[in-house]
Amino acid sequence: MRKHIAVLGGGSFGTVIANIMAANGHPVRVWLRDQQRADAMNQSKENTRYLPGYALSDNLVAGTDLEWAVQGAEAIFVSIPSSSFRQVAEQAQGFVVPEQLLISTTKGVEASTFALMSDILSELFPHNPVGVLSGPNLAKEIAAGHITASVIASKSEALCQRVQQILCSKTFRAYASDDVFGVELGGTLKNIYAIASGLSAALGVGENTRSMLITRSLAEMSRFAVAEGANPMTFLGLSGIGDLIVTCSSPLSRNYRVGFALGQGKSLAAAIEELGEVAEGVNTLKQVRQQAIEKDIYMPLVMGLYEVVFHQAPVREVIAGMMSNQPNVDVEFSASN
Numbered sequence: 001m002r003k004h005i006a007v008l009g010g011g012s013f014g015t016v017i018a019n020i021m022a023a024n025g026h027p028v029r030v031w032l033r034d035q036q037r038a039d040a041m042n043q044s045k046e047n048t049r050y051l052p053g054y055a056l057s058d059n060l061v062a063g064t065d066l067e068w069a070v071q072g073a074e075a076i077f078v079s080i081p082s083s084s085f086r087q088v089a090e091q092a093q094g095f096v097v098p099e100q101l102l103i104s105t106t107k108g109v110e111a112s113t114f115a116l117m118s119d120i121l122s123e124l125f126p127h128n129p130v131g132v133l134s135g136p137n138l139a140k141e142i143a144a145g146h147i148t149a150s151v152i153a154s155k156s157e158a159l160c161q162r163v164q165q166i167l168c169s170k171t172f173r174a175y176a177s178d179d180v181f182g183v184e185l186g187g188t189l190k191n192i193y194a195i196a197s198g199l200s201a202a203l204g205v206g207e208n209t210r211s212m213l214i215t216r217s218l219a220e221m222s223r224f225a226v227a228e229g230a231n232p233m234t235f236l237g238l239s240g241i242g243d244l245i246v247t248c249s250s251p252l253s254r255n256y257r258v259g260f261a262l263g264q265g266k267s268l269a270a271a272i273e274e275l276g277e278v279a280e281g282v283n284t285l286k287q288v289r290q291q292a293i294e295k296d297i298y299m300p301l302v303m304g305l306y307e308v309v310f311h312q313a314p315v316r317e318v319i320a321g322m323m324s325n326q327p328n329v330d331v332e333f334s335a336s337n
């Protein structure tokens with residue numbers, strides 16, 4: 001009998017990934033916390049809270065029993081915000097067996113430990129193959145049927161190949177990579193710069209400025225990656241520059257929307273409340289700033305954005321400060337840049 005696939009988390013991305021696999025003919029079990037929402041999804045074949053109007057395949061079934069979702073699954077995709085990721089993974093520990101493939105889709109970092117989600121999976125499930133799915137993947141665009149590509153990264157070639165088979169469709173493609181750290185770090189860091197981009201859009205900046213922001217964001221991300229021991233070349237692919245472009249350009253990005261709301265003068269609390277979904281970049285900004293200070297990594301965008309987001313510094317003053325920095329600290333390409 002064909003084994004099912006489990007997706008933990010029924011938010012926008014969990015739902016869309018589950019539905020791609022279900023539409024490809026795989027039985028998929030989506031695990032949620034809320035029984036009413038699970039029942040409603042099963043009856044209406046729609047996730048009205050996150051993706052209204054998006055028809056779900058008959059092969060997709062939602063439920064709230066974690067054992068039912070996980071036990072016997074061939075692969076388990078974890079699509080839970082980073083703030084609850086460890087807690088859910090720990091809950092699943094009793095049901096997971098070593099041959100099951102574990103894939104994180106979460107683009108965030110654990111507060112205080114600076115662990116990425118694949119680190120948490122590898123720590124809790126040392127005998128399982130672990131992978132990361134990351135790329136320019138706005139859930140609402142995937143649901144709308146726009147052609148989309150992602151990266152499946154794992155040290156296990158077998159995991160990459162199986163995920164490619166399960167996920168690829170006429171509109172969705174997954175490219176394989178063995179650089180788990182680089183792929184995951186790119187998807188995590190870009191959320192910070194999406195906030196900055198949304199903020200600058202609200203201020204009505206021009207295209208020169210937008211282009212400067214995106215390319216200097218890439219330089220800053222790469223500098224951080226090198227300091228952390230990652231391969232910056234990975235940032236030139238879909239999970240780096242690809243994801244940076246989409247989230248820095250689209251109002252569909254929740255991180256961009258938080259930045260836009262801040263740029264309109266709203267408080268951080270109001271921006272998050274209005275969003276009603278996860279914007280991972282807020283926590284990532286805090287954690288990356290701390291790392292940059294501890295490791296003395298030059299990250300002027302992170303430092304400036306942190307002051308705006310967490311200390312309500314006037315954004316125009318922060319920008320003016322950056323523009324009056326000694327120009328000789330700015331080198332476009334060098335071994336340390």
Ligand SMILES: NC(=O)C1=CN([C@@H]2O[C@H](COP(=O)(O)OP(=O)(O)OC[C@H]3O[C@@H](n4cnc5c(N)ncnc54)[C@H](O)[C@@H]3O)[C@@H](O)[C@H]2O)C=CC1
Nearest residue numbers: 009010011012013014079084105106107137138139277278
């Ligand atoms: N939405 C998107 O376009 C994309 C999102 N991602 C990443 O996927 C991850 C999940 O994102 P979304 O699904 O979009 O988030 P979301 O905010 O739409 O949904 C999160 C889901 O997790 C559930 N959840 C939260 N805490 C939980 C807990 N303790 N136990 C059980 N369920 C819990 C929520 O109820 C909700 O169903 C994020 O890290 C995000 O960065 C990645 C690519 C694209």
Ligand SMILES: O=C(CO)COP(=O)(O)O
Nearest residue numbers: 135136137138253254255
């Ligand atoms: O990661 C994403 C697209 O690739 C989604 O970005 P947001 O979390 O900002 O919506």
